[in-house]
Amino acid sequence: MSILFDNAHLLQQDGTAIPSVVAVEGTAIRYAGPKSGLTLRMRKTIDCKGGIIMPGLVNAHTHLGMTLFRGFCNHLPLEEWLQKVWALEDLLTEDDVYWATMLSIMEMTAAGATCFLDMYFHMEGVARAVADSGMRGVLSRGLQSLGAPGNRVQEARALYADWHGAGGRITTMVGPHSVYTCDEDMLKQSIALADEMDVGLHIHLCESRQEVADCQKAYSCSPIELCEKLGLFERPVVIGHGVELTEADMDILAQHPVTVAHCPGSNLKLGNGIAPVAALQQRGINVALGTDSAASNNNLNVWEEMHLASLLQKYTARDAGALPAAQALEMATFNSYQALNIDGGLSEGNVADLVLVRTDKPVFMPGLDAAADLVYAAGCGDVAITMVAGRIVYDHGQWPTIDIEEVSRNIERIAARLFP
Numbered sequence: 001m002s003i004l005f006d007n008a009h010l011l012q013q014d015g016t017a018i019p020s021v022v023a024v025e026g027t028a029i030r031y032a033g034p035k036s037g038l039t040l041r042m043r044k045t046i047d048c049k050g051g052i053i054m055p056g057l058v059n060a061h062t063h064l065g066m067t068l069f070r071g072f073c074n075h076l077p078l079e080e081w082l083q084k085v086w087a088l089e090d091l092l093t094e095d096d097v098y099w100a101t102m103l104s105i106m107e108m109t110a111a112g113a114t115c116f117l118d119m120y121f122h123m124e125g126v127a128r129a130v131a132d133s134g135m136r137g138v139l140s141r142g143l144q145s146l147g148a149p150g151n152r153v154q155e156a157r158a159l160y161a162d163w164h165g166a167g168g169r170i171t172t173m174v175g176p177h178s179v180y181t182c183d184e185d186m187l188k189q190s191i192a193l194a195d196e197m198d199v200g201l202h203i204h205l206c207e208s209r210q211e212v213a214d215c216q217k218a219y220s221c222s223p224i225e226l227c228e229k230l231g232l233f234e235r236p237v238v239i240g241h242g243v244e245l246t247e248a249d250m251d252i253l254a255q256h257p258v259t260v261a262h263c264p265g266s267n268l269k270l271g272n273g274i275a276p277v278a279a280l281q282q283r284g285i286n287v288a289l290g291t292d293s294a295a296s297n298n299n300l301n302v303w304e305e306m307h308l309a310s311l312l313q314k315y316t317a318r319d320a321g322a323l324p325a326a327q328a329l330e331m332a333t334f335n336s337y338q339a340l341n342i343d344g345g346l347s348e349g350n351v352a353d354l355v356l357v358r359t360d361k362p363v364f365m366p367g368l369d370a371a372a373d374l375v376y377a378a379g380c381g382d383v384a385i386t387m388v389a390g391r392i393v394y395d396h397g398q399w400p401t402i403d404i405e406e407v408s409r410n411i412e413r414i415a416a417r418l419f420p
């Protein structure tokens with residue numbers, strides 16, 4: 001299928017939007033630029049009516065299976081919250097996780113996300129949902145030392161063997177959960193596994209003060225220092241959170257191929273604080289954006305994270321110039337593409353992961369600054385079309401690749417079992 005997005009404005013990396021067309025053929029962008037330069041003939045034309053086409057957003061830290069727990073326990077600190085959630089997770093089946101992931105994909109694509117980085121279990125269910133829905137996903141099987149760690153490592157191996165590279169939309173990473181659930185041996189095993197598969201790692205680090213204090217007590221060093229000592233940062237790593245980082249921690253991270261997936265919504269709601277994003281970026285450390293799970297956030301809306309990220313840095317620095325809108329957009333797009341090895345962005349040859357935003361709405365008037373309008377005035381409700389790998393997965397309130405009624409029926413059935 002070849003599709004021409006006609007009469008659009010193309011969001012540039014500097015935050016401006018210029019009149020353009022975008023031609024998509026198969027899974028890739030064939031042309032993006034002024035209409036006068038278009039020489040291709042496309043089978044289908046979509047009139048964008050002057051709307052903005054932007055690169056697809058990436059949710060760089062999720063646990064999609066947990067969307068089943070949305071609203072289950074609010075107003076609790078991380079440690080108490082974890083205890084409640086872990087008890088419920090024992091009841092989950094792969095089928096539950098499949099439907100939770102489908103529901104999550106509906107929510108994310110409607111909010112302009114085209115890819116996510118997940119860590120959970122029953123990852124076969126997550127992978128099947130990604131394959132069935134047309135979404136793009138980077139999947140990591142969460143690893144821990146408790147119980148039967150060997151089985152989890154086997155599942156991580158199987159996830160890689162069965163799904164890494166599948167359909168050009170799924171890749172995998174190794175996911176040691178954290179330094180408080182993985183002992184040194186498990187962290188070392190995780191690194192060895194990532195070496196063996198030649199993939200990156202995905203881990204929670206420095207999410208709360210308690211985590212850092214416990215690590216200091218057990219190892220006499222910070223979680224970042226522990227991971228560096230073990231060699232974890234020798235491979236590309238995505239760190240979920242990175243709230244409680246010292247200057248020394250950030251100096252370590254700056255020397256390695258590390259991305260911090262900043263999750264402001266979840267960090268604020270669990271009362272964990274605000275990550276030092278400006279200090280990370282000053283050191284040249286890559287910062288992406290994630291929602292964390294819908295059990296803590298309580299949504300999977302990366303748009304809201306862009307808004308929060310920008311405002312929070314202005315607030316902490318008491319500086320209106322901190323984290324401008326175009327930079328927030330870059331964090332949700334290009335910084336994640338870099339972390340997850342995706343040829344994203346609106347230029348020829350890149351994957352056709354894009355979002356059409358309707359601008360015939362009050363929040364886009366008078367239309368003086370596209371990036372500022374998108375981040376501060378608009379919201380996910382202004383997304384008209386979301387395309388992943390050349391396929392439209394969300395279209396004006398409809399999901400062409402997903403049977404909505406089937407998803408809601410199954411979510412209702414599972415919720416009735418989990419919350420009798």
Ligand SMILES: [Zn+2]
Pocket residue numbers: 061062063204240292293
């Ligand atoms: Zn998390």
